[in-house]
Amino acid sequence: MSQLTKRRWPAEWEKHQATWMAWPCRKEIWSNGLEKARHAFAKIANTISEYEPVNMIVRAEDAPSAQKLLNSDIEIHFFELDDSWARDISPLWVEEQLDGSKHSLALKFIFNAWGNKFEPYAHDAKVAEHITQIVQSKVESHDVVLEGGSIHGNGQGTILTTKECLLNPNRNPQLTQDDIESFLLKTFGAKDVIWLNKGVFGDVDTDGHIDNIACFVDDKTILTQSTSDRASENFSIYHENREIIHDAGMSLVEIPEPEARYRDGEREPLSYINYYIANDLVVLPAFGCKQDQAALSMLKDLYPKRDIKQIDANEILIGGGGIHCITMQQPLIQSA
Template identity: 30%
Template sequence: MPDSLSSAGASSFRSYRFPAEWEPCEAVWLAWPHNRDTWPGHFEPVPAAFAQFVRAIRESTPVRILATGLVAEDCRKHLQQIGLVESDSLRIVDVPTNDCWIRDYGPTFVFGPDAEKIAVDWRFNAWGGKYEPFDSDAAAGAEIAKIAGLKRLDGGLTMEGGALETDGAGRLLVNPGCLIDPARNPGVSKEQVSQRLNQCLGVEEIVWVDGGAPAGDDTDGHIDQIARFLNRENVVCAVASSEDDENYPGLEANYRKLRLWSRQTEPAVTIHRLPTPPPRKVDGAAVPQSYCNFLRLGMDRMLVPTFRSTASDRHALALLRELCPGVEVVGVDCFDIAWGLGALHCASCHEPAIARSPAAESSGG
């Protein structure tokens, strides 16, 4: 049976390691979309688009989908329409949710002493109390740990999984806007946040990327829309496609910050510009669209959101293929999903398979 580890149980950061997303993957956890308020007036095409996302994952990796009652029935219906049925590699798990953004309320998986896999369960309050209700989402991390048969570590901070990006060897990219936030962690300092991240994730170098997030972002700047490791030597950073884009100043500031850091860190890192699609609005509201919101499925596969912006989509896929030789880079249409203010990485929670040493997994592509 899974146990719960107290804060004291994470007293030494050397006991834990936060693996990179390109390390072997046990399964991907999803939550079936059902909250129409997430896509006001535009929900109808979302389940079918999500089913295609499930299919893309399922081609190489087991999938676990949180859904209950009528939501589970809707999930089965849409999967069956594209020829997918439940099996050992495609399971619908009876857990309720409020929304589909499981990256943010699902656990962060780490490896502890003796390579034991542990689920770090952060406290979740819907991105600083922006959306009610969030009770089911807040409870889902513990439920996933229980179903997976893993020990659970209380993260001790109110935050979301999309705020974290690691190379699996002790380096972490984060944006302070979604961590040092009075709506999430009132009275908690940057130093205290750093200490807790060190304790729970085993990170030794934290890079605070604080330039800005894409317009329309409601997370206060999750890093998974801004910058991602491809491997220990390469990072892609979202930049605006033109200087006229309102995102240009903030995203350029992120790029400059990362370039400065890349000259100081070891091993050395190259920062690559990954242009976003042209700005898009739905009913007058900006839609955050970033190719950084990709999902790695182990060493040899990557699912990349596309946005029906032909030239931009082609450029992003070509660049990622060039930077990740030997990795199958697959585009997944997120035009409809993105109106909910997230894409593939936001809507997934990957569970690593086994502990590997950082040296063994140093070349993720």
């Protein structure tokens, strides 16, 4: 970047041009069946479409199910997919200012299926390129593994992430923490990075993505989960992260974690943090547990100018993620 070029990564609560999603297709991860997963995705997509445009990526052979379940105003784009986690396979858009002119720039990274955990993934690795062609974005490609769910920004130059994910040797083993931080600062035009130690317990598929444990709700406030139960596997994780957030000079709001749920003896990574902000809307997960109502009340307080729609996320959880994981915002960056 020249000295006359400035970048800013818009916060998720800023105005969107559209939302991008991908239609479920990897049968083996949906133990309750693809049909239930698709109904869950459609519920999210149809809700968002009432507030902003939604683009759904669909394999050609899955057209009948998508066209049956999705609202007619959702735009369907046909190309090959391996999986359905739009957050991690879509480009990330930044606002670029050059000599007084403002433009949208799509950042494209390497996708390796969260450290080669799922195969095949060659089609998913090309999704970001397809999207940039559809929207005709200016593109900048980077030879670095980075998923959208692994970082979060406040729109003012601070990036939030976890060491558990970004320093995992299955991502970029050739890079040190200092290397990765320098890369993030330069690529996103950021000023600093807050490194939490770990993500929520049980988030083994993504190695502790930030979007399951903490997020910005404004430029100075971070929302994270909490528990007073010392028996919780997350108790010490929350305690350590709480201290890091305070030391970073950020305000902290804590939301009770959903009650523990186990599958095959392993704790599932339930999270209220994994919500999606759309234009004038927040889509909040519900899990059918006693904390759901408290989470809804808290989000209403945090986002008083937005509608809050709480939607059952259990079928999405079965596949290994949440509402934020299956959505990606394309910010509205108007040329100036």
